[in-house]
Amino acid sequence: MSRIDTETARKVAKLARIAVPEDQLPALAGELSNILTFMEQLGEVDVDGVEPMTSVTPMRLKRRDDTVTAGSMPDRILSNAPDAREGFFAVPKVVE
């Protein structure tokens, strides 16, 4: 059915923000196609009128009060950052 071609593999890698070298795209396309072929068995199942599952246990998500419960700890939040400066996460230039 839906074989993934090199072009689609390139697009998926881009969407996933994973750099894949050009020469590895055909192999990636093949692997993804195999996995998708395996998934296509699901096409056999009659799912007419079946609700897609949103929660496996029939319980309503708990609500909490809309109050601040934690905060004022920028040093701890930044402590693992690869590049933190002056209380901020630092990244390469985003806007030209």
Next chain:
Amino acid sequence: MTQPNTLTIAQARDALRKGELTAVELTEACLKAIDAADALNAFVHKTPELALERARAADARLAAGAAPSMCGIPVGIKDLFCTEGVASQAASHILNGFRPEYESTVSAQLRDAGAVMLGKLNMDEFAMGSSNETSTYGDAVNPWKVDDRRLTPGGSSGGSAAAVAADLCLGATGTDTGGSIRQPAAFTGTVGIKPTYGRCSRWGIVAFASSLDQAGPMTRTVRDAAIMLEAMCGHDPMDSTSADLPVPDFEAALGAGVKGRKIGIPREYRMEGMPSEIEKLWADGADMLRDAGAEIVDISLPHTKYALPTYYVIAPAEASSNLARYDGVRYGHRAKLAQGDGITEMYEKTRAEGFGPEVQRRVMIGTYVLSAGFYDAYYNRARKVRTLIKRDFDTVFADGVDAILTPATPSAAFGLGEMVDADPVQMYLNDVFTVTVNLAGLPGIAVPAGLDRQGLPLGLQLIGRPWDEAGLLNTAQVLEEAAGFVSKPAKWW
């Protein structure tokens, strides 16, 4: 006296309470065993100073009386759990150097109950794998061995299973998204329980597939699983899917027997090409429960064959969303950038360097099935089939079945490296008996039930009704006693 590190949790608890043993002595015995077991590559971050500090505190608490069951018990923690100030990297290069500022709820509950953390345990990267071969730390090795081959302890909780089987700790935490507690338990002759979805808080556990992930204990006996599970469970406001239900005394529920309990044998689990040994083990297990007074009934779970493809749509879809947070900004690895690289190159290079091949594959599959044009065909269809899979179980339980007996795995442990050239789908087949349980949110337990003809352990799985871990553990203990599995791996490491 018996080496303290070989005691069960129940035995150690009793010895500690009687003053026959101190938590420091017990911890030192485990630390010594760990240092002698580097060949197993089970403990990947050792925390001996922290362990001894907690052991001393446990001894003080024991001396004061009324300490909880886990007080002074040395345990290993899977690397997927965030532990304050201690490396926690989900066995991934992308979390290199990450030391959380906070403690996961489950490991905090164990800590507060007095348990002694010995260190962090090996696993498959982001819990994606069934052989512990995708870890950035290298393979964990099964203490069981029958020839020259080094065998897999299973995955993803491979380090936890190896450590418990090799007596490096008395119990370990695992997590289970598609079988990651139960399959390694079966491969190592240990006990592993995945509780009902919502029993254990997921807060502070690195997320893989949030609608499927559950933590659970891995131990040497069913009684130990009951003791440790109780300490791990309970409502947590930090996890919106955590169940606000009372936690029963699981240990007290043991010993009730199975007289009159109805055990279902699902015909769809009789897979084509199933090894005769597995089939025999399964039949023997049914006989044991029948002999103990249970009623054995044939049942049907018609959508079983669609569980694996459903899982391999839903889990990667959720993973692709969850793993979007690894972007080189807030924690872990960031790639070195070339002149002129912008933020997109930073993301793409960081994720290419930081994620291993299996994680990249699953993130991309997830991205594909969630992308415009395919969302309905794959993701929504899988969620509908998941509804049907759960309905199969609901029907069987409504018909009065108390628990379901199946094999835990389609084979015994295989050799490390043997599946390297196999199609990824071949590896996914390891989860064929376990993955339905996660999709339906049910509790499931693997119990060692025998050895195959090579001498490797094989496990059986029991699946319970939602929130009936107590009944499930009770049935599992009947099976454990009847099977009389006492074999231990011969020490070669």
